[in-house]
Amino acid sequence: MLAPTNPGKEFWVDHSSPSVRVDRDPAMTDVARLAGVSHQTVSRVLNGHPNVREQTRLRVRAAIEQLGYRPNRAARTLATGKSQLLGVVAQNSTLFGPSSLLAAFELAAAAQGFVVSVRRVRVLDHGSIAAAVEHHREQRAAGIVVIVPTGAADEALAEVPTDVPVVAVDGDLERDDTLVTVDQEAGARLATRCLLEAGHETVWHVSGPADWFDAAGRLRGWQQTLEEVGAEVPPVSQADWSAASGYRAGLMLARMPEVTAVFAANDHLALGLLRAMHERGRSVPGDVSVVGFDDVPEAAYFIPPLTTVRPDFDTVATEALDVLLSRISGERTGSTRRVITPTLVERASVAPPPAP
Amino acid sequence: MLAPTNPGKEFWVDHSSPSVRVDRDPAMTDVARLAGVSHQTVSRVLNGHPNVREQTRLRVRAAIEQLGYRPNRAARTLATGKSQLLGVVAQNSTLFGPSSLLAAFELAAAAQGFVVSVRRVRVLDHGSIAAAVEHHREQRAAGIVVIVPTGAADEALAEVPTDVPVVAVDGDLERDDTLVTVDQEAGARLATRCLLEAGHETVWHVSGPADWFDAAGRLRGWQQTLEEVGAEVPPVSQADWSAASGYRAGLMLARMPEVTAVFAANDHLALGLLRAMHERGRSVPGDVSVVGFDDVPEAAYFIPPLTTVRPDFDTVATEALDVLLSRISGERTGSTRRVITPTLVERASVAPPPAP
DNA sequence: ATGGCGCTTGTTAGCGCTCACTCCAAGACA
DNA sequence: TGTCTTGGAGTGAGCGCTAACAAGCGCCAT
Numbered sequence: 001m002l003a004p005t006n007p008g009k010e011f012w013v014d015h016s017s018p019s020v021r022v023d024r025d026p027a028m029t030d031v032a033r034l035a036g037v038s039h040q041t042v043s044r045v046l047n048g049h050p051n052v053r054e055q056t057r058l059r060v061r062a063a064i065e066q067l068g069y070r071p072n073r074a075a076r077t078l079a080t081g082k083s084q085l086l087g088v089v090a091q092n093s094t095l096f097g098p099s100s101l102l103a104a105f106e107l108a109a110a111a112q113g114f115v116v117s118v119r120r121v122r123v124l125d126h127g128s129i130a131a132a133v134e135h136h137r138e139q140r141a142a143g144i145v146v147i148v149p150t151g152a153a154d155e156a157l158a159e160v161p162t163d164v165p166v167v168a169v170d171g172d173l174e175r176d177d178t179l180v181t182v183d184q185e186a187g188a189r190l191a192t193r194c195l196l197e198a199g200h201e202t203v204w205h206v207s208g209p210a211d212w213f214d215a216a217g218r219l220r221g222w223q224q225t226l227e228e229v230g231a232e233v234p235p236v237s238q239a240d241w242s243a244a245s246g247y248r249a250g251l252m253l254a255r256m257p258e259v260t261a262v263f264a265a266n267d268h269l270a271l272g273l274l275r276a277m278h279e280r281g282r283s284v285p286g287d288v289s290v291v292g293f294d295d296v297p298e299a300a301y302f303i304p305p306l307t308t309v310r311p312d313f314d315t316v317a318t319e320a321l322d323v324l325l326s327r328i329s330g331e332r333t334g335s336t337r338r339v340i341t342p343t344l345v346e347r348a349s350v351a352p353p354p355a356p
Numbered sequence: 357m358l359a360p361t362n363p364g365k366e367f368w369v370d371h372s373s374p375s376v377r378v379d380r381d382p383a384m385t386d387v388a389r390l391a392g393v394s395h396q397t398v399s400r401v402l403n404g405h406p407n408v409r410e411q412t413r414l415r416v417r418a419a420i421e422q423l424g425y426r427p428n429r430a431a432r433t434l435a436t437g438k439s440q441l442l443g444v445v446a447q448n449s450t451l452f453g454p455s456s457l458l459a460a461f462e463l464a465a466a467a468q469g470f471v472v473s474v475r476r477v478r479v480l481d482h483g484s485i486a487a488a489v490e491h492h493r494e495q496r497a498a499g500i501v502v503i504v505p506t507g508a509a510d511e512a513l514a515e516v517p518t519d520v521p522v523v524a525v526d527g528d529l530e531r532d533d534t535l536v537t538v539d540q541e542a543g544a545r546l547a548t549r550c551l552l553e554a555g556h557e558t559v560w561h562v563s564g565p566a567d568w569f570d571a572a573g574r575l576r577g578w579q580q581t582l583e584e585v586g587a588e589v590p591p592v593s594q595a596d597w598s599a600a601s602g603y604r605a606g607l608m609l610a611r612m613p614e615v616t617a618v619f620a621a622n623d624h625l626a627l628g629l630l631r632a633m634h635e636r637g638r639s640v641p642g643d644v645s646v647v648g649f650d651d652v653p654e655a656a657y658f659i660p661p662l663t664t665v666r667p668d669f670d671t672v673a674t675e676a677l678d679v680l681l682s683r684i685s686g687e688r689t690g691s692t693r694r695v696i697t698p699t700l701v702e703r704a705s706v707a708p709p710p711a712p
Numbered sequence: 713a714t715g716g717c718g719c720t721t722g723t724t725a726g727c728g729c730t731c732a733c734t735c736c737a738a739g740a741c742a
Numbered sequence: 743t744g745t746c747t748t749g750g751a752g753t754g755a756g757c758g759c760t761a762a763c764a765a766g767c768g769c770c771a772t
Contacts (some may be wrong), residue, residue, distance in 0.1 A: 024437075029730055038752045043730065051750055070494045074433035078757050081380075083430065092459055094653075099450045104475045107448055115495060117473045120462045138426045139471060243657035272657045297450075301599035301628045303659050338722035383758055394722050399760065407719060431758035434727050714772080723764075734753075741746080 008015035009083035026067040035063035046071060083259060085115050086145040086324065087136030089129060092120040095241060096267075096296045097214075097313060098147060101169065104150045104317035105145065112325065117141070124149070129156035137164055141325040145169060148176070150211045167336075169320050172213050178327065180320040182311040187342040190219025191291040191309050194344055198260035198289060199352040202231040206249045206273060208265040210242050218265050218293060226339035239265070243272035250276025253288075260288055260353040267292040267299050267304050270306055274349075278303070297346050305347035315340050382423040388399040391419035402427060422577050433496065441471050442680065443492030443500040445485060448476040451597060452623075452652045453570075453669060454503060457525065460673035461501065468681065473497070479506070485512035493520055499680040501525060504532070506567045508672040521683035523692075525676050528569050533691035534683065536676040538667040540570050543698040544577025547619045547647040550700055554645060556617035558587040562629060565596050574621050576648060595621070599628035606632025609644075616644055618710040623648040623655050626662055630705075634659070641707035647658045651701050661703035671696050 034041040037056060044052050045060040052060075063069075077083045086109050090098060102118065109116045119135055121128040129146065131157075136144050143165040148154045154172050168176040195203045205222045208215030219236065226233045237252065239245035246269030253259045254277050264270035270292035277284050284290055284304055292299060295310035319338045327333075388395040393412060397595060400408050401416040408416075417424075433439045442465050462472045475491055477484040485502065489512075499521040505512045510528050524532040551559045561578045564571030575592065579593070582589045593608065595601035595640050602625030609615045610633050620626035626648035633640050640646055640660055649657060651666035673693045 013722075029728080039729080040731095045749090047730090051748095053750065054737040056750080060645055070490075072434070072728055073440065073495050074430045075757090077430035078428070078434050078759085081730075081757070092463055094452060094459060096450060099455045103448055103450060103476055106474055107395075107478070110475060110491075115473050115491075117471050118462055119466060120459055122463070134426075135466075139429050168755065234357045243654045247657055268657075271654050275657050275659050275661075278659050278754085284588045298624055298627055298654075301603055301624075301631045303631050304636050305631075385758080395759080396723080397721060400721090402762085407721090409720065412720080431727090432760075434729085435758080435760040437727070576744095682746050716772100717768105717770085719767085719769105721764100721766080723762100724764090724771080725760105727759085727761105729757085731755090731757105732753105733755100734751105737749095738762105739746105739748085742744090 004237065011161040017058060017176060025072070026069045027072070028069075031060065031063045031067055031069050054082075081140075083142050084113060084142045085117060085136075085139055085141045086321075087133075087141035088116060088118045089132040089136070089146040089148065090118060090120055090124050091124055091149070096294055098268060100313040101147070101317050102345045104314045105321060108318050108321045111249065112321070114142075114236060117134070124153040126152060126156040129153050130159065133157075133160050133166075134256050137161075143167070143328045145320055146171075148172075149213055150209075151213070152211065154213075167320055167322060167324045167327070169212060169316065173337065173339070176337075178337070180316055180323060180324060180338045181340070182214075182316060183339045183341045184217025185221035185224070186294060187309040187311060188218040188263065189225045190342070190344040191293065192222045194307065194346070194350060195261040195263065195289055195291060196225070196231065198261070198350050200289065201353070202234060203261045203263050204234050204237070204253060204259050205275075206237040206239050206246060206253075206262060206264045206269050210238065210270070214264055218263075222263055234259075239269055241266055241268060243268045243275075246272025247276050248272060249273065251280070253277075254280035254282050260291075261350075262288060263291050263293075265293055265294045267294045267306060267308055270299075270308070271302055272305075274302055274306075285349050287354055289353075291350060291351040299345075300347060302349070307347045307350045308345050309342050311347050312340055313344040361375075381428075382425045383428070384425075387416065387423055387425050391415045393703060403461045417450060431604040437496075439496045439497055439498050440469060441473060441497045442677075443489075443495065443497035444472060444474045444600070445488040445492070445500065445502040445505065446474060446476055446504070447480055448478050452650055453667070456582065457503070457673050460670045461677060464674050464677045465664050468677070470498075480509040482508060482512040485509050486509045486515065489513075489516050489522075490674060493517075499523070500682045501676055501680060502527075504528075505569055506565075507569075508567065510569075521680060522681045523676055523683070525672065526569060529693065529695070532693075534679060534693070536672055536679060536694045537696070538570075538571025538672060539695045539697045541577035541580070543649060543665040543667060544574040544619065545581045546698070546700040547649065548578045548581040550663065550702070550706060551617040551619065551645055552581070552585060554617070554706050556645065557591060557709070558582060559617045559619050560593070560609060560615050562593045562595050562602060562609075562618060562620045562625050566594065573619055574619075578619055590615075595625055597622055597624060599624045599631075602626060602628025603632050605629065607636070609633075609634035610638050617646075617706075619646060619647050619649075621649055623650045623658075623664055626655075626664070626705075627658055630658055630662075640703050643710055645706040645709075647706060655701075656703060658705070660705050663703045663706045664701050665698050666701050667698040668696055 021204050028039045028042045033041045042060050045057050058121050066140040106116045121132050147169045148157050148171040168179045170181050171179045192203050209221050237249040239249050250273035292306050292308035295308045323336050328331040369475050384395045384398045386399045398416050401413050465472045475488040501523050503525045504513050504527040524535045526537050527535045548559050563575050578610050593605040595605050606629035620629055638644050648664035653663045655662040655664050679692050
C-alpha cells in the first residue's frame with residue numbers, strides 16, 4: 001500500500017525528487033523526513049532540548065530553512081494545554097493613559113515571546129467585562145489583564161473564575177488582590193502641595209467621573225492634603241474626562257475671584273479650563289494657577305505650558321506583565337499589589353496668587 | 357481493561373455518581389456522555405448545523421451549561437486549518453489616528469467573532485515589519501492588517517509572501533494593491549481652500565515627516581490647490597508630528613509678517629503653532645489663520661478652537677475589516693483600494709487676513 | 713415487497729504537536 | 743566478562759476538535 005488511500009488527499013508528488021509536499025504548510029514530519037530523523041528530534045531541536053548531537057541539530061535546522069517550516073502554534077497549544085497567549089480587556093477609549101498602557105504592555109509581552117489579544121468593551125458594565133474575560137478563557141489564554149477603572153467593572157471582575165491568572169490594572173486597592181495601579185492619591189498630593197507651596201490659600205478641584213477609581217483617588221489625595229494643612233476644602237466641580245467638561249467647569253470658576261488655584265483631574269480637563277480662563281480674561285498663571293494630571297505629550301505646548309503629574313505608564317505595563325507572568329509560572333500565589341508613584345512635572349501654569 | 361492503564365492520568369472518579377471529570381476542563385466528549393449523544397452531535401449543535409432534532413439540541417445545550425463547557429479553539433484551529441485570528445501590525449505610538457484606528461478595528465472584528473492580536477513595532481524598518489508579519493503567519497492568522505505609514509514599511513510589506521490575505525492601511529496608493537486609506541490630498545485641499553476662501557493670498561504649510569505617506573499626501577494636496585489658483589507656493593516647514601516641532605516652526609513663521617495663513621499637517625503641530633503665535637504676540641485668527649488635520653477630541657478647546665480636517669477612522673477600520681474578510685473568504689481577489697474622504701470641521705481659527 | 717430518499721445520529725480518521733516511554737550504542741566500573 | 747549508566751535517538755499515544763462517511767429510521771413511489 002504505497003499509494004495514498006484517499007486520492008483526493010494526495011500530498012506527495014512522486015515524480016519529482018525529492019518529494020515535495022503540496023497543498024499544505026510543511027509540518028514537523030516533513031522536516032524530519034528531509035533531515036532523515038524522527039519528528040521528535042525536530043521537536044527537540046525546536047525546543048532547545050540539550051541531548052541532540054550538534055551535527056543532527058544542524059541538519060534539522062537546514063531542513064527547516066529549506067522547507068520554510070514554521071511550527072503550528074495551535075497544535076502545540078493543543079498538545080501542551082498551555083498557550084502563549086495573554087488576553088487584555090480594555091475599554092474602548094483613545095484616552096492617553098489607557099492607550100499608552102496598552103502599547104507598552106504589547107511591546108513588553110512581545111519581547112517575552114507572548115502573543116497579546118485585546119478585547120475592547122464599549123461600556124464598563126458587568127456583562128461586557130464578563131463576556132470579554134470569558135472570551136479570553138475560551139481562547140485558553142495563559143493569563144488575562146483587565147483594565148478596571150470603575151466600580152462596576154471591578155465587581156464584574158470579582159466574579160470571574162480563578163482558574164486562570166488575572167491581574168487588574170487601575171482597579172480598587174481595597175478589593176482586588178492582584179493589582180497594578182498608579183498611586184493616584186500621591187499624585188494628587190503632589191499637585192495640591194505644589195499649588196499650596198506657591199502661596200495659594202486653598203486649591204479648587206475639577207474632578208473626573210465619580211465612579212472611576214482614578215478620579216476618586218485624586219479627589220481623596222487633594223482633599224487630604226488640604227485638610228492636613230488646615231486649608232478650606234472648596235466644593236468639587238464634577239466633570240468627565242473631556243476638555244468640554246473642563247471648559248464648562250472653567251466657565252464657572254472663572255467668575256469667582258476667590259479661585260486662584262485649580263487642580264484638574266487630567267490634562268484634557270485642564271485644557272478646557274485654560275480656554276475658559278482665557279476667554280473670561282483671567283490670566284494663567286497670573287490670576288489663576290492650574291495643575292493637570294497625565295502629562296500628555298501636548299501638555300508642554302498648552303497656553304501656558306501645563307504643570308502636571310506624570311504617571312509612568314510604561315512601568316505600570318511592565319509591572320503588570322511581571323506579576324502576570326509570575327502567576328502563570330505559579331511562583332507567586334498570594335495577593336500581589338504594585339503601586340506606581342507618579343512624579344510632578346513643573347512647567348509654567350503655576351505662580352503665586354495675585355496680590356489682593 | 358476497565359481500569360485506566362496509566363494511574364497517573366486518572367480523570368474519572370468512579371465512586372461518585374454521575375462521574376465527574378477532575379483535573380482538566382470538560383471536553384466535547386464529556387458533554388456528549390452527559391447528554392447521551394456522540395461528540396459529533398455536540399459539535400453539530402455548537403456549529404449550528406441544521407440537521408439536529410430540537411430535543412437533542414436542548415439536551416446538549418443543557419449538558420454544556422451544566423458542565424460549564426467551553427470549546428477549545430486550539431483544537432478547532434488544528435482540525436480545520438483555519439483560525440479566527442486577525443493579526444495587526446502597528447507602530448508603537450499613541451498618536452490619535454493610529455490609536456483610534458486600532459480601537460475601532462478591534463471592536464469591529466470582535467463583533468464579527470474574530471480575535472485580534474496586535475504586534476507593535478518600535479521602528480518602521482524593513483526587519484521589524486517583516487518579523488511582525490512572520491509572527492502572525494506562525495500563529496496561522498487568517499488575515500493580517502499592516503499599518504504602513506512610511507515608504508520603508510511599505511517596501512517590507514511588498515516582500516511578504518502572499519499565502520495569507522494582507523491589507524495595508526495608510527500605505528501608498530501607487531504601490532499597495534490592497535489598501536484602505538484616508539484621502540490625504542482631498543483633506544489638504546479642503547484645508548487650503550478654506551484658508552484661500554477666507555481671503556488669504558497664499559497658505560503656508562508645516563509638514564509632517566517626509567517619509568510618511570500621510571505627510572506627503574497632505575503636502576501634495578496643499579501645493580496643488582495653491583497652483584490651481586495661481587497662488588505663490590511658499591517654502592515648506594519640515595517637522596515631525598509633535599507639538600514641539602510645531603512650536604519651533606511657529607516661532608519662525610511668527611516673525612514673518614507676510615504669513616497670514618498656515619495649514620499644519622496635524623492638530624498637534626497646530627497646537628505648537630498656536631502657542632508660538634501667542635508667545636510672539638500674533639493673534640490667531642486676527643493676524644494669522646490656522647487649520648489642522650485629524651480633529652483630535654481636544655481641538656475644539658485649543659485657544660482658539662481649531663478649524664481642522666476630520667478623517668473618519670472608524671470608517672477606515674470597518675472598511676479594512678470588510679476588505680480583509682472578503683479576501684479571507686476568497687470572494688475578492690483582485691486589487692481592492694478604498695479611499696476615505698475626510699471632512700472639514702470649521703471652528704474659530706480661520707478669519708480674513710488683517711487689513712494691510 | 714423493494715428501492716430510494718431525507719433526516720438524524722454514530723464511527724473513524726486525522727490535524728501537528730508534545731509527552732512518556734523504549735531502544736541502542738558507547739563507555740565506566742566491579 | 744557482566745552490569746550499570748548516559749547520551750542520543752525513535753515509537754506510540756493522545757490533546758479536543760472537524761470532516762467524511764456510514765448506518766438506522768420512517769416515508770414515499772414503484
